[in-house]
Amino acid sequence: MMLLSRLKPFDEIRDHLKDFETLLLLACNGCGESFGNAEPECLKSIEAEIEKMGLDVADILTVDFLCEQLLVRHWLDHANCKENFDVILVVSCGIGVQVVSKESQQPTYPACDTITIGARLGQAWGRESCKECGQCILPQTGGVCPLTACSKGLLNGPCGGSQEGRCEVFPETRECGWHLIYKRLEAAGRKDLLVGRPLIKDFSLSEPPEELVSLRNEILAKGEETL
Ligand code: SF4
Numbered sequence: 001m002m003l004l005s006r007l008k009p010f011d012e013i014r015d016h017l018k019d020f021e022t023l024l025l026l027a028c029n030g031c032g033e034s035f036g037n038a039e040p041e042c043l044k045s046i047e048a049e050i051e052k053m054g055l056d057v058a059d060i061l062t063v064d065f066l067c068e069q070l071l072v073r074h075w076l077d078h079a080n081c082k083e084n085f086d087v088i089l090v091v092s093c094g095i096g097v098q099v100v101s102k103e104s105q106q107p108t109y110p111a112c113d114t115i116t117i118g119a120r121l122g123q124a125w126g127r128e129s130c131k132e133c134g135q136c137i138l139p140q141t142g143g144v145c146p147l148t149a150c151s152k153g154l155l156n157g158p159c160g161g162s163q164e165g166r167c168e169v170f171p172e173t174r175e176c177g178w179h180l181i182y183k184r185l186e187a188a189g190r191k192d193l194l195v196g197r198p199l200i201k202d203f204s205l206s207e208p209p210e211e212l213v214s215l216r217n218e219i220l221a222k223g224e225e226t227l
């Protein structure tokens with residue numbers, strides 16, 4: 001099982017974390033491990049960058065499969081320092097960030113952008129899904145991915161068809177993704193994120209860089225798929 005995620009530029013991470021003081025660094029050791037982001041050395045270097053931003057890192061926690069909701073709930077319930085952090089930075093694919101965001105009391109932000117390489121994603125037994133767009137915008141949408149939670153993948157608000165919180169495309173089975181985003185931002189006191197500049201995505205970023213494709217091919221050649 002492999003997954004490709006690359007660290008976001010620290011300037012972008014700093015922008016999201018500037019109003020916080022103490023952070024939990026939560027990393028997925030499920031499939032992200034294939035590309036090293038959850039390796040201890042990488043987490044240590046992220047910790048050092050975070051501390052340069054003036055935040056304390058209360059703890060670093062590595063969990064197998066952040067896409068597994070019950071596991072995430074368990075770990076967050078038992079996090080030693082759960083009273084002592086006010087924000088969570090998640091090192092995982094977009095699914096892991098969405099699951100943590102749903103389960104946590106604290107604001108939750110992605111450390112990575114998830115890119116497609118045609119590989120399978122992790123457990124993903126929940127409803128969360130990631131299109132591996134290469135430019136994760138979950139910080140602006142309350143931890144709900146508009147590309148997958150909205151049936152039309154709308155980036156800047158609902159279509160005209162949403163009725164009583166249901167999606168017009170699948171009213172029987174789906175809540176409107178933008179209704180979910182609104183509720184999440186409202187609960188977090190961040191409705192301000194719904195106004196102002198529109199979200200614009202650079203879809204060329206979903207193309208994996210050549211060195212990562214080579215790495216993927218090397219791993220496959222060695223037969224190191226773990227699931
Ligand atoms: S915005 Fe959505 S599709 Fe893009 S990386 Fe984040 S979760 Fe995945």
Ligand code: SF4
Nearest residue numbers: 150159167168176177
């Ligand atoms: S009703 Fe909501 S989820 Fe469905 S297509 Fe429109 S905006 Fe997207």
